[in-house]
Amino acid sequence: MAPTVEISHLTFTYPGIDGRPPPGAPPLIEDVCFSLDAGQRCLLLGSNGAGKTTILKILGGKHMVDPSMVRVLGRSAFHDTALTSSGDLSYLGGEWRRDVAFAGYQVNIQMDISAEKMIFGVAGVDPKRRDELIKILDIDLAWRMHKASDGQRRRVQICMGLLKPFKVLLLDEITVDLDVLARSNLLTYLKKECEERGATIIYATHIFDGLDDWPTHIVYIAHGKLQLALPLEKVKEMSQLSLMNCGELVEERKRRGQEAEKGTKGERPSGIRQGC
Numbered sequence: 001m002a003p004t005v006e007i008s009h010l011t012f013t014y015p016g017i018d019g020r021p022p023p024g025a026p027p028l029i030e031d032v033c034f035s036l037d038a039g040q041r042c043l044l045l046g047s048n049g050a051g052k053t054t055i056l057k058i059l060g061g062k063h064m065v066d067p068s069m070v071r072v073l074g075r076s077a078f079h080d081t082a083l084t085s086s087g088d089l090s091y092l093g094g095e096w097r098r099d100v101a102f103a104g105y106q107v108n109i110q111m112d113i114s115a116e117k118m119i120f121g122v123a124g125v126d127p128k129r130r131d132e133l134i135k136i137l138d139i140d141l142a143w144r145m146h147k148a149s150d151g152q153r154r155r156v157q158i159c160m161g162l163l164k165p166f167k168v169l170l171l172d173e174i175t176v177d178l179d180v181l182a183r184s185n186l187l188t189y190l191k192k193e194c195e196e197r198g199a200t201i202i203y204a205t206h207i208f209d210g211l212d213d214w215p216t217h218i219v220y221i222a223h224g225k226l227q228l229a230l231p232l233e234k235v236k237e238m239s240q241l242s243l244m245n246c247g248e249l250v251e252e253r254k255r256r257g258q259e260a261e262k263g264t265k266g267e268r269p270s271g272i273r274q275g276c
């Protein structure tokens, strides 16, 4: 079966004010390759500014790249807007606290509107799925969105983003405003979505609590370059380190790679269908 997410030699630079990449500027994302299959859950790790959001936005079709570099469900999200409008590809990112991005549209949520109106306003939704999400996220349908707390808004926004049974879900630090119980319920629900429906999820986060056994794969980015892309068991086997120390693992592998290069052949991080 073809991978659901394919990143192949992805290289990207943000355009300058003239709409073109600044001449001579090094690429922000450079030669990143990895792919994921249906049912896999990938944690996308990296320090601030490493390029995680940029990669997720490219995958979500928010920045244009050559279609050969990024394929989601075999298509380019930037060029094929039906991917997001159908709900097959869902992107939940940081700006969601103020705006709801659903099916490719941005809706401002500062106005006086109830959570119920927002959630039930989405047409073509399975009522059972909607009820389950409302329960899991512990949403009070009477919340007025302009008065709701950040965490309450975030719950409504996450609920709306998950109403359609996505095939690929991109999560960019969306659980930061959630309390421990809501976060744990959401992660359990998302795991179930992958195991039962074969959904693929990429989740960028700095908060590792409760994630030890959640991902199936780990991808680590530093300075826009892929450092590691491996199944979780491999990461655990190799390092006996927690996810928190993934950076140390990468440094150790780089050091060993450099030593090997000095000798015979250089070691290259091997991983989840790395095609580069």
Ligand SMILES: Nc1ncnc2c1ncn2[C@@H]1O[C@H](COP(=O)(O)OP(=O)(O)OP(=O)(O)O)[C@@H](O)[C@H]1O
Binding pocket: 014, 028, 046, 047, 048, 049, 050, 051, 052, 053, 054, 055
């Ligand atoms: N629209 C933009 N134009 C130019 N540069 C940008 C733009 N957005 C982000 N950058 C730069 O790209 C780099 C990577 O940013 P990105 O948001 O992808 O990192 P990140 O890994 O998600 O970081 P964080 O963990 O802090 O969210 C940063 O140096 C940032 O300043």
